[in-house]
Every structure is written in structure tokens, then in C-alpha cells.
Amino acid sequence: ETGVTQSPTHLIKTRGQQVTLRCSSQSGHNTVSWYQQALGQGPQFIFQYYREEENGRGNFPPRFSGLQFPNYSSELNVNALELDDSALYLCASSPGTASTNEKLFFGSGTQLSVL
Amino acid sequence: SQQGEEDPQALSIQEGENATMNCSYKTSINNLQWYRQNSGRGLVHLILIRSNEREKHSGRLRVTLDTSKKSSSLLITASRAADTASYFCATPPGGYNKLIFGAGTRLAVHP
Numbered sequence: 001e002t003g004v005t006q007s008p009t010h011l012i013k014t015r016g017q018q019v020t021l022r023c024s025s026q027s028g029h030n031t032v033s034w035y036q037q038a039l040g041q042g043p044q045f046i047f048q049y050y051r052e053e054e055n056g057r058g059n060f061p062p063r064f065s066g067l068q069f070p071n072y073s074s075e076l077n078v079n080a081l082e083l084d085d086s087a088l089y090l091c092a093s094s095p096g097t098a099s100t101n102e103k104l105f106f107g108s109g110t111q112l113s114v115l
Numbered sequence: 116s117q118q119g120e121e122d123p124q125a126l127s128i129q130e131g132e133n134a135t136m137n138c139s140y141k142t143s144i145n146n147l148q149w150y151r152q153n154s155g156r157g158l159v160h161l162i163l164i165r166s167n168e169r170e171k172h173s174g175r176l177r178v179t180l181d182t183s184k185k186s187s188s189l190l191i192t193a194s195r196a197a198d199t200a201s202y203f204c205a206t207p208p209g210g211y212n213k214l215i216f217g218a219g220t221r222l223a224v225h226p
Contacts, residue, residue: 042205104158109157
């Protein structure tokens with residue numbers, strides 16, 4: 001158990017809808033990263049938040065957006081859902097200063113299916 | 116584009132045998148990490164090796180890093196059925212605050 005919790009665990013949406021995924025980071029961690037993992041692939045970096053500010057973004061369109069709250073929990077929002085958005089969405093937290101020299105602590109993910 | 120590429124894509128062995136997975140990457144790094152994933156759920160960090168280290172051990176795991184060849188290997192000794200999982204290498208490309216994962220090696224250990 002990493003102490004990182006994600007909700008919901010599963011979600012079914014239809015194309016064009018909007019979705020919000022939530023993540024509570026491990027106690028003491030101020031950096032949260034979100035990843036998308038398609039079936040049979042490795043996780044792809046979406047973005048990272050450090051102390052409530054976006055601190056890096058991967059190759060994802062603007063309809064993927066996020067927030068980090070003062071308690072360092074985070075949300076991932078996806079607008080205008082597309083079929084290709086079906087994937088496992090993983091949240092990971094890390095302590096310190098958003099350095100890449102640290103390991104990530106992952107939640108169990110949210111499995112999103114877009115029909 | 117993938118920074119890390121694992122080889123082989125899939126590996127099937129018997130309990131007690133050793134399992135070796137390889138990872139290649141493209142750009143300079145300051146560390147390389149290995150993660151394990153059971154049944155498409157959350158990833159668990161296994162080991163981090165820094166660019167100035169050549170080998171690191173953790174229990175039944177041994178990781179090597181060759182920065183001249185931009186490659187790493189993960190060895191699991193005396194494998195168990197419980198080691199069945201997908202294994203990913205991940206690297207932070209220089210100057211970026213994100214980890215880039217390879218496509219993973221799916222390991223099946225048969226009793």
C-alpha cells in the first residue's frame with residue numbers, strides 16, 4: 001500500500017461527456033503526477049502539479065486539465081471524451097521539490113471506459 | 116516517443132529460474148527506475164539506480180546500468196509465481212521533471 005488513493009476505481013462514460021478523476025496523495029507529498037496507460041502499453045505522462053501549480057505537461061491536448069488543492073490532493077478533468085481516452089489513469093505522488101531523482105508512489109488507478 | 120524500451124516484451128519461465136529483463140533508453144539520464152505492475156493496477160517502485168552507479172541489489176533483484184550503452188538490466192533470481200507481473204523501466208530525460216516509461220516486459224512464472 002502506497003497511501004495514494006484514487007476514485008472512482010471504474011468509470012463508464014459516453015463520447016463527448018466530461019469526467020473528473022480524483023487523487024489523494026500520500027501524507028507529506030506535495031507533488032502529484034498523472035499518467036495515462038492504454039492497454040498493453042506503458043504509462044504516458046499527462047502533467048505534474050507541485051504546490052498547486054502545473055509543473056510540466058506531456059503531449060496531451062488542452063481538454064486534459066488538472067488541479068491541485070492546498071492539501072495536495074488533485075483532480076484530472078477530461079472534456080469532450082473520445083473513444084481513445086479509454087485507459088487506466090494513474091496518479092502518483094512524490095515528496096520534496098518535484099525532483100526527478102525521487103521514486104513515485106502510485107495509486108491503484110481509475111479504469112475509464114468511453115463508449 | 117518512448118524513452119525506454121524493454122526487451123523481451125514477454126517472458127515465461129518456471130519457478131526457481133532466473134528472469135532477466137533489459138531496458139534501453141535514448142537520452143542522458145541522472146537515474147533509472149524499475150517498477151512492477153500487477154494485473155493492470157498501480158505500479159510499485161522496485162529500485163532506483165543513479166547514473167554514477169553500475170550495479171545495485173535489493174533482495175532477489177539485481178539491476179545494472181551501462182550509461183555508455185544507454186541500457187539497464189533487471190535480474191530476478193529464484194523466481195516465484197508471485198513475481199508474475201509486468202515490469203517497466205522509467206527514466207527522467209535530462210532537464211525534465213517527468214518519468215518516461217517503456218512498454219514493459221510481461222513476466223509469467225509457472226509453478
